[in-house]
Amino acid sequence: MPYTNAPVIEVTGLGKSYDGTPVLSGLDLSLTSGVHALLGPNGAGKTTLVNILTTLVPHDAGSVRVLGLETRTDAARIRERISVTGQFAAVDDVLTGAENLVMMGRLLGLSVRDARSRAAVLLERFDLDSAASRRVVGYSGGMRRRLDLAVSLIQTPEILFLDEPTTGLDARSRLVLWQQIRELAEGGTSVFLTTQYLEEADELADQVVVLDGGRIVAQGSSAQLKARVGGDVLQVRGAHGQLLRELPTDGSAAGVAAAAAAVAATEPTLRVELHRPTLDDAFLALTGHRAVPPDDSDTGQDVNDQSEFVGSGVAS
Numbered sequence: 661m662p663y664t665n666a667p668v669i670e671v672t673g674l675g676k677s678y679d680g681t682p683v684l685s686g687l688d689l690s691l692t693s694g695v696h697a698l699l700g701p702n703g704a705g706k707t708t709l710v711n712i713l714t715t716l717v718p719h720d721a722g723s724v725r726v727l728g729l730e731t732r733t734d735a736a737r738i739r740e741r742i743s744v745t746g747q748f749a750a751v752d753d754v755l756t757g758a759e760n761l762v763m764m765g766r767l768l769g770l771s772v773r774d775a776r777s778r779a780a781v782l783l784e785r786f787d788l789d790s791a792a793s794r795r796v797v798g799y800s801g802g803m804r805r806r807l808d809l810a811v812s813l814i815q816t817p818e819i820l821f822l823d824e825p826t827t828g829l830d831a832r833s834r835l836v837l838w839q840q841i842r843e844l845a846e847g848g849t850s851v852f853l854t855t856q857y858l859e860e861a862d863e864l865a866d867q868v869v870v871l872d873g874g875r876i877v878a879q880g881s882s883a884q885l886k887a888r889v890g891g892d893v894l895q896v897r898g899a900h901g902q903l904l905r906e907l908p909t910d911g912s913a914a915g916v917a918a919a920a921a922a923v924a925a926t927e928p929t930l931r932v933e934l935h936r937p938t939l940d941d942a943f944l945a946l947t948g949h950r951a952v953p954p955d956d957s958d959t960g961q962d963v964n965d966q967s968e969f970v971g972s973g974v975a976s
């Protein structure tokens with residue numbers, strides 16, 4: 661699919677309330693092909709926006725067009741051209757990984773032979789070939805999520821929506837998913853992903869949309885968002901690494917050298933470090949608070965992912 665400049669997602673004046681409480685207010689968004697990250701803390705309205713864009717939930721006000729089609733009137737045609745993977749894997753536990761993929765292929769109209777060959781390709785791509793003939797009930801959380809994404813790619817969608825694809829995943833599954841998202845994008849599929857991980861938006865997205873309290877508070881490339889936060893900062897640290905102060909610089913060699921020279925003139929033994937603004941800093945500057953990571957991000961580990969299979973219910 662060629663990239664074009666026509667918007668793949670176009671939202672004007674979008675409003676959505678639940679029980680009279682506004683969840684999204686006056687949202688305007690125009691996105692062309694590419695990888696887009698919707699970044700926001702818990703409860704910002706990310707899932708609600710994805711549900712509206714994927715025609716699962718109706719909106720109250722404004723207009724929403726996906727691939728040039730109105731979500732209110734063209735839901736069926738939109739659904740034929742997109743795929744969605746939610747926060748919780750929607751695969752059948754009693755079937756094996758391969759059976760899940762073949763079943764979905766058959767439901768989408770592939771012959772048995774084509775469904776099997778597509779399943780084999782996807783199992784390999786998602787690093788699941790060795791688990792193909794095991795029941796999903798014995799898969800780890802990361803394996804389920806990879807299978808879920810594989811199922812959503814039986815047919816190549818024009819837009820893939822991913823709602824927090826890596827929340828709670830172990831590092832290995834996260835890297836596999838990131839790699840697959842990059843390859844899909846290179847093949848021309850647009851990706852719209854929600855995330856609470858600033859690193860994920862930074863890694864993957866051409867454009868980052870920052871949502872806070874149901875409103876878009878910033879939009880741009882991660883470099884542009886970082887630039888809005890200001891230049892590099894020279895951190896001055898004490899003997900035990902503690903941060904003593906921060907000196908703003910313009911990031912140039914001369915600017916950094918001048919700031920370091922000013923420290924050296926009076927306190928030559930202190931350490932200095934150049935700190936580049938991260939997306940996390942950008943979030944703080946744009947919203948006034950830090951993005952709160954998910955509870956499980958302390959370890960970055962899915963507890964089920966200590967090993968590839970959990971429990972003893974693995975059958976082939």
Ligand SMILES: Nc1ncnc2c1ncn2[C@@H]1O[C@H](COP(=O)(O)OP(=O)(O)OP(=O)(O)O)[C@@H](O)[C@H]1O
Nearest residue numbers: 678679683700701702703704705706707708709856
């Ligand atoms: N079906 C619903 N009925 C009532 N309130 C809802 C419903 N769905 C979402 N909400 C509320 O809307 C707000 C936004 O929720 P949403 O799930 O869209 O946020 P989010 O950014 O995806 O958060 P998270 O990262 O926790 O998934 C929250 O206050 C939530 O409680």
